[in-house]
Amino acid sequence: xxxxxxxxxxxxxxxxxxxxxxxxxxxxxVAAGEWVAVIGPNGAGKSTLLNAVSGLVPATGAVRxxxxxxxxxxxxxxxxxxxxxxxxxxxxxGITVSDYVLLGRTPYLPRLGRxxxxxxxxxxxxxxxxxxxDFADRTLRTLSGGELQRVFLGRALAQETRLLLLDxxxxxxxxxxQQDVLDLVDALRRDRALTVLTTMHDLSITGAYxxxxxxxxxxxxxxxxxxxxxxxxxxxxxxxxxxxxxxxxDDRPVVVPIRKR
Ligand SMILES: Nc1ncnc2c1ncn2[C@@H]1O[C@H](COP(=O)(O)OP(=O)(O)OP(=O)(O)O)[C@@H](O)[C@H]1O
Numbered sequence: 001x002x003x004x005x006x007x008x009x010x011x012x013x014x015x016x017x018x019x020x021x022x023x024x025x026x027x028x029x030v031a032a033g034e035w036v037a038v039i040g041p042n043g044a045g046k047s048t049l050l051n052a053v054s055g056l057v058p059a060t061g062a063v064r065x066x067x068x069x070x071x072x073x074x075x076x077x078x079x080x081x082x083x084x085x086x087x088x089x090x091x092x093x094g095i096t097v098s099d100y101v102l103l104g105r106t107p108y109l110p111r112l113g114r115x116x117x118x119x120x121x122x123x124x125x126x127x128x129x130x131x132x133x134d135f136a137d138r139t140l141r142t143l144s145g146g147e148l149q150r151v152f153l154g155r156a157l158a159q160e161t162r163l164l165l166l167d168x169x170x171x172x173x174x175x176x177x178q179q180d181v182l183d184l185v186d187a188l189r190r191d192r193a194l195t196v197l198t199t200m201h202d203l204s205i206t207g208a209y210x211x212x213x214x215x216x217x218x219x220x221x222x223x224x225x226x227x228x229x230x231x232x233x234x235x236x237x238x239x240x241x242x243x244x245x246x247x248x249x250d251d252r253p254v255v256v257p258i259r260k261r
Pocket of ligand 1: 017018019020022040041042043044045046047048049
């Protein structure tokens with residue numbers, strides 16, 4: 001039996017921005033249906049790695065998505081297989097929540113054509129699943145940080161892709177909404193064979209949801225494995241200079257910060 005091709009294969013990725021080398025030869029593989037979380041201290045290169053995987057920053061090395069060279073994919077074609085949410089997406093002025101989520105359907109609209117009833121159904125379903133229906137007609141600038149973050153995710157989910165790249169998707173959410181949103185992504189993983197690549201700073205949340213964790217430091221992969229293998233007191237002391245206890249809950253690491261005495 002042949003093993004299915006990984007959804008994401010990145011080899012020897014190197015990125016230079018503003019004259020500085022940001023990624024120094026990163027390898028990354030994400031298998032179909034897997035949830036991989038990229039962690040690492042501020043400035044480690046996590047967002048840059050996600051941008052390189054999306055083909056959004058110039059990089060040397062190879063990136064293949066579903067076996068195809070990302071640089072050879074047209075914008076529309078790429079948007080049908082990969083949806084991504086940046087840390088601070090650009091928001092068109094005056095746009096409403098439903099119109100913003102509808103932007104996720106752009107790769108499916110006929111050129112110069114309008115959205116269909118099916119597109120509007122997708123938008124409505126996303127708004128319901130993210131508890132955003134009551135906000136549908138509000139403009140994005142009137143939303144709270146957490147509501148806005150759910151709207152950004154909504155646009156990506158409306159794309160109905162099989163690969164989702166999320167850069168800090170829950171940084172503005174309260175703990176209940178963090179769980180709602182990540183449980184939803186997890187459910188889509190099972191229902192629609194979604195593959196997920198995220199960055200996350202909350203290491204307990206990372207430990208609870210990711211199948212595999214890749215730790216970046218200084219633009220290099222310094223550890224990779226299951227959450228229990230990577231999220232350890234030693235690793236966090238070395239790469240984050242963090243004073244923490246890591247306790248085990250249901251075979252998953254939970255990180256407890258320890259105050260300096
Ligand atoms: N356009 C740019 N020009 C110059 N340097 C850049 C540019 N974009 C990013 N960098 C630098 O690259 C490094 C990695 O940035 P990146 O945003 O990928 O880190 P990160 O791991 O996502 O950080 P954080 O956890 O703070 O979000 C940082 O030092 C950042 O200042």
